[in-house]
Amino acid sequence: MSYPIDRRAVLAGATLGGMTLASAGAQAQARSAAATPEIYELRTYHLVNGSMRARLDAYLRDAFMPAARRAGCGPIGVFAVSIGPASPSVLVLIPHPTLADFAALPARLAADQQHGQAGAPFLDAAPSAPGYASLDVKLMRAFPHMPRIEVPAGGAARLFELRTYFSPSDKTGATKIEMFDTGGETEIFRRTGLTPVFFAQDLTGERLPSLTYMLTFPDLATRERNWRTFGSDPAWKRLIATPGLTDPEITTGIDNSILGPTPYSQI
The missing domain is CATH 3.30.70.100 (Alpha-Beta Plaits)
Structure with a gap:
């Protein structure tokens, strides 16, 4: 009770x-x-030891984060698991003003030419050299x-x-x-x-x-x-x-x- x-x-x-x-x-x-409480998107990029981490870091730092900030998200946190069951992985915490803003982000990124250019090595990665092994996404409300x-x-x-x-x-x-x-x-x-x-x-x-x-x-x-x-x-x-x-x-x-x-x- x-x-x-x-x-x-x-x-x-x-x-x-x-x-x-x-x-x-x-x-x-x-x-x-x-x-109004923010909507938090928590992405967990599961990786395999090797070159994946460097490609993901470059994409997040040079392409995704600048574009997401232009789209109204942020501040954005990027973390590596030091102690926990999901290692190796990278977690990305993305605050959105509203749920509608979360839903609109993929289209905003697709329309952002700077994002497409800076992120091309990651976005266009061949299946033989993917940017990550798998991706989990969780939504939360502050x-x-x-x-x-x-x-x-x-x-x-x-x-x-x-x-x-x-x-x-x-x-x-x-x-x-x-x-x-x-x-x-x-x-x-x-x-x-x-x-x-x-x-x-x-x-x-x-x-x-x-x-x-x-x-x-x-x-x-x-x-x-x-x-x-x-x-x-x-x-x-x-x-x-x-x-x-x-x-x-x-x-x-x-x-x-x-x-x-x-x-x-x-x-």
Whole structure:
């Protein structure tokens, strides 16, 4: 059974720089309430060791990303799997303003002469030397109160963590989204050093319902330390112990990968 989340009870006494987490969350929600959530396209290019990676990098860097930005997409993230089941592969995160913009992108790319010229070695690759082994595409919709990607500050090496939570029903999936979006979990993330890039509901996938989010850290040691801090946080312990919000009630599993950004990634 799912119960409404009492944010005031869960977050009582937790502070962020002198401001209650509930107040900080309310302010963030007010700022983003008027924004339309982005649609995220997550492409996973599965590769074979060898020359595929170089051809794909050249296409993404010199042809696809400039053309996609001209078409109104972005910022675009490009990541290689460092730790996870999909290696070797390259993940491309493409924010679209709307679902219609996602649907229109192939035609816009086809009409973009610069894209066709710069991308010719990849787009016209012979079957004997393909640009990739296979391609998976997942569509997601940003959470209402985090409707845009938050690009981390540049100038330093970073890693990214991509996590997908699976739920046993639409109702429990909506409850898990509520925990993040308005129930206080995102505020606890931020306070304990789990810096989000995006949160999104999965619109397509093999194990729906599910949600996906991305975090960023300066290094693996910081990631391990901050996850431990999160796990021992009193507000998190109260939230996860709330009847109707425990993991066995609303999640059936988690997929997790550690990603490294390419030198040309915009995220």
